[in-house]
Amino acid sequence: MKILGACPLDCPDGCSWVVDVQDGKAVGLRGNKEHPVTRGALCVKVNRYLEQVHSPERITHPLRRVGPKGEGRFERITWDEALDEIATRLTGIIAEHGGEAIWPFHGNGSLGYVQGLEGFSGRRFFNALGSSLHEPTICSIAGNTGLNYTLGTAGGMDPEDLAQSKLILLWGTNPLTTGHHIWKFIQDSGAYTVAIDPVRSRTAERCDEHLAPLPGTDAALALGLMHVIVSLGAEDGDFLAEHTEGWPEFRSRVEEYTPERTAEITGLPVERIVALGERIARTRPTAIRVSQGIQRHAGGGMALRTLACLPGVTGDWAIPGGGLHYSTSGHFELDVEGLSRHDLLPHPVRTLSMTRMGEALLDPAGPPVKALFVIAANPVGSNPDQRRVIEGLAREDLFTVVLEHFQTDTADYADIVLPATMQPEHLDVIAAYGNLYLVWNEPAVAPPGECLPTTETFRRLAHRMGLTEPALFESDEELANQVLKNYDIDRLRAEGFLKIEPKPVPQGKLQFVSARAVEDGHDPLAGYTPPADPGDGLVLISAASHYFLNSTFGANPELRRRAGEPRVTIHPDDAAARGISDGDAVTVGNARGSFDAIATVSDAVRPGVAATEKGRWAKHTGGATVNATIAERDSDYGGGAVFHDNRVVITPRTHAADDQAPSASSTLRA
Ligand SMILES: Nc1nc2c(c(=O)[nH]1)N[C@H]1C(S)=C(S)[C@@H](COP(=O)(O)OP(=O)(O)OC[C@H]3O[C@@H](n4cnc5c(=O)[nH]c(N)nc54)[C@H](O)[C@@H]3O)O[C@H]1N2
Numbered sequence: 001m002k003i004l005g006a007c008p009l010d011c012p013d014g015c016s017w018v019v020d021v022q023d024g025k026a027v028g029l030r031g032n033k034e035h036p037v038t039r040g041a042l043c044v045k046v047n048r049y050l051e052q053v054h055s056p057e058r059i060t061h062p063l064r065r066v067g068p069k070g071e072g073r074f075e076r077i078t079w080d081e082a083l084d085e086i087a088t089r090l091t092g093i094i095a096e097h098g099g100e101a102i103w104p105f106h107g108n109g110s111l112g113y114v115q116g117l118e119g120f121s122g123r124r125f126f127n128a129l130g131s132s133l134h135e136p137t138i139c140s141i142a143g144n145t146g147l148n149y150t151l152g153t154a155g156g157m158d159p160e161d162l163a164q165s166k167l168i169l170l171w172g173t174n175p176l177t178t179g180h181h182i183w184k185f186i187q188d189s190g191a192y193t194v195a196i197d198p199v200r201s202r203t204a205e206r207c208d209e210h211l212a213p214l215p216g217t218d219a220a221l222a223l224g225l226m227h228v229i230v231s232l233g234a235e236d237g238d239f240l241a242e243h244t245e246g247w248p249e250f251r252s253r254v255e256e257y258t259p260e261r262t263a264e265i266t267g268l269p270v271e272r273i274v275a276l277g278e279r280i281a282r283t284r285p286t287a288i289r290v291s292q293g294i295q296r297h298a299g300g301g302m303a304l305r306t307l308a309c310l311p312g313v314t315g316d317w318a319i320p321g322g323g324l325h326y327s328t329s330g331h332f333e334l335d336v337e338g339l340s341r342h343d344l345l346p347h348p349v350r351t352l353s354m355t356r357m358g359e360a361l362l363d364p365a366g367p368p369v370k371a372l373f374v375i376a377a378n379p380v381g382s383n384p385d386q387r388r389v390i391e392g393l394a395r396e397d398l399f400t401v402v403l404e405h406f407q408t409d410t411a412d413y414a415d416i417v418l419p420a421t422m423q424p425e426h427l428d429v430i431a432a433y434g435n436l437y438l439v440w441n442e443p444a445v446a447p448p449g450e451c452l453p454t455t456e457t458f459r460r461l462a463h464r465m466g467l468t469e470p471a472l473f474e475s476d477e478e479l480a481n482q483v484l485k486n487y488d489i490d491r492l493r494a495e496g497f498l499k500i501e502p503k504p505v506p507q508g509k510l511q512f513v514s515a516r517a518v519e520d521g522h523d524p525l526a527g528y529t530p531p532a533d534p535g536d537g538l539v540l541i542s543a544a545s546h547y548f549l550n551s552t553f554g555a556n557p558e559l560r561r562r563a564g565e566p567r568v569t570i571h572p573d574d575a576a577a578r579g580i581s582d583g584d585a586v587t588v589g590n591a592r593g594s595f596d597a598i599a600t601v602s603d604a605v606r607p608g609v610a611a612t613e614k615g616r617w618a619k620h621t622g623g624a625t626v627n628a629t630i631a632e633r634d635s636d637y638g639g640g641a642v643f644h645d646n647r648v649v650i651t652p653r654t655h656a657a658d659d660q661a662p663s664a665s666s667t668l669r670a
């Protein structure tokens with residue numbers, strides 16, 4: 001039997017997949033050939049998804065912690081015991097501290113609207129309790145906000161239109177690792193491709209040209225390119241007059257970014273800036289593919305705001321195959337409010353930001369957090385400032401419930417771990433953020449052991465707590481119908497996927513000057529905001545690993561083997577200055593913490609920049625990962641994270657030093 005499903009992982013591609021079921025067991029999983037983006041192919045990670053489903057390491061029963069927090073010793077308990085204990089603890093906490101002492105911390109483990117994605121499934125329950133709101137700031141919010149200022153939406157061009165582009169700038173994006181299905185459209189176009197990335201990524205290797213600016217300087221580069229275009233008189237006067245606002249003011253700002261000044265800020269040669277500006281000036285349509293990596297800086301929101309102005313100057317927004325693609329989320333008409341039902345809140349409550357977990361657990365502005373639910377997230381692995389996150393999770397007076405598939409670094413700090421179903425075992429619906437398809441996920445097999453869908457866990461908990469609001473007990477199908485109420489659900493369910501109609505971009509006139517930015521206290525004009533880590537050393541970029549998805553798959557034996565040990569890449573000049581040779585063991589650290597890695601000495605990074613990857617598990621790598629070095633600081637817009645605005649000192653680890661301090665490798669420095 002073949003059952004149509006959807007990949008739930010946090011990836012732009014939102015693939016449609018086919019589960020092959022025999023005797024009630026999932027025996028095969030492959031990409032759906034009919035889906036115009038998936039085209040029958042999954043990826044290096046998801047090809048192993050069934051290994052995860054059938055893994056002997058999978059959590060299949062409720063667990064209660066028996067050792068100290070963090071040690072990872074648990075005993076099996078029944079669902080009745082788990083629900084009783086949680087209900088009793090929550091009731092006591094609400095009585096003493098109020099509902100806001102509860103923090104439902106939802107991550108990006110699943111982008112399903114029913115079971116995952118900011119936990120819409122559980123939000124009704126938490127609203128009924130008056131729990132704190134959770135703001136999912138960790139991934140894309142700065143860029144979304146910046147694009148909204150310029151375009152009135154974060155939904156850009158339909159990436160399938162890239163097949164019509166003549167010039168494609170792959171700007172701070174590494175699709176061959178982070179969402180490879182777009183590559184086919186890029187290849188189909190035959191366009192000239194330019195990668196703009198401080199690191200020569202897998203994608204940059206395959207482009208016609210690669211420019212490596214200093215991290216966090218992209219907005220200056222965009223302004224410099226617009227300067228060249230305007231100097232040539234190649235701006236689109238009709239588009240500017242009819243479809244934009246604030247051009248005269250913005251033009252003055254563009255004029256400040258001469259190629260010389262741009263070169264100074266970005267660290268790129270003047271000739272390369274001029275040559276690319278000239279190429280853009282003479283090539284229609286030009287498309288920009290930009291994704292989340294570029295906005296993990298102090299000026300990340302401004303970077304997207306300004307990049308979206310470039311196709312406004314050239315008029316590319318009006319040409320099929322021209323414009324900018326960041327995320328397609330803004331095009332979907334999903335009834336998220338009807339799903340999460342904030343009207344169930346008994347009174348207004350505070351909002352806690354996902355990226356500020358250390359602060360919220362250790363030093364909150366309002367009432368203390370006394371109960372933490374971690375749902376489809378692994379903050380020890382993926383949040384900034386690992387040491388403070390761990391310190392917060394280790395608090396003896398914090399009651400922590402983790403809903404998981406695997407015993408992650410975070411689950412080790414739980415009081416209660418609850419076993420969650422995986423994608424072939426529950427109903428869900430996905431809206432891709434890198435194309436325009438909705439994807440349906442039909443349950444294919446029964447869950448192992450006592451795993452429950454997240455929705456069912458909260459239905460049972462609501463019942464146990466004596467709540468009676470009918471909305472808390474709606475079925476998964478009812479929830480899916482609610483969120484999809486604007487679409488043909490029967491067709492979606494029958495065919496497995498459905499392409500939606502994109503909305504016009506920009507919405508109304510493109511805003512070089514944004515009244516909304518002013519309302520939020522920002523520069524009226526698009527421009528450039530420099531990076532901000534005040535520390536010394538190299539700028540460390542920790543982007544996506546080819547073999548993990550954030551920290552998901554981090555314990556898959558084959559993918560771990562293929563990923564190898566943690567590495568940090570440094571330029572030969574920087575390596576020589578530090579006495580580091582290729583293959584040396586090094587410590588990478590700053591005032592926040594440190595981790596161990598093996599040095600790769602290579603010109604794949606520009607001088608001044610170091611590169612490593614996200615996604616490792618701290619318990620596999622001596623107790624700390626790259627996230628131990630990252631500051632819990634907000635980006636300019638929306639409270640996004642600044643994972644790549646991070647300065648580190650890299651020092652060789654000698655054998656002698658190892659002998660003296662065997663645990664130096666795993667020390668999380670205060
Ligand atoms: N295999 C795999 N795929 C993934 C993920 C994963 O962990 N593994 N993560 C998923 C998630 S959650 C997301 S949000 C997306 C992210 O998708 P991407 O944005 O493509 O991924 P990143 O690797 O974070 O960043 C892309 C590139 O940005 C570069 N970069 C960093 N800082 C700057 C800068 O200041 N300027 C410029 N120009 N470039 C910069 C990095 O060197 C990197 O090569 O990928 C998704 N797909």
Ligand SMILES: Nc1nc2c(c(=O)[nH]1)N[C@H]1C(S)=C(S)[C@@H](COP(=O)(O)OP(=O)(O)OC[C@H]3O[C@@H](n4cnc5c(=O)[nH]c(N)nc54)[C@H](O)[C@@H]3O)O[C@H]1N2
Nearest residue numbers: 107108109110139376377378382403420542550551552643
């Ligand atoms: N250094 C550095 N750190 C980063 C980034 C970076 O670029 N550099 N990128 C950041 C980005 S873009 C993101 S999006 C975040 C992601 O951070 P998180 O949202 O914390 O993602 P993961 O670390 O993959 O953890 C997801 C967990 O959810 C579990 N899970 C999956 N599906 C389900 C489900 O259906 N139910 C339940 N209960 N659990 C499930 C998985 O087993 C996994 O342990 O990481 C961020 N961290």
Ligand SMILES: [Mo]
Nearest residue numbers: 010139140292
């Ligand atoms: Mo992300």
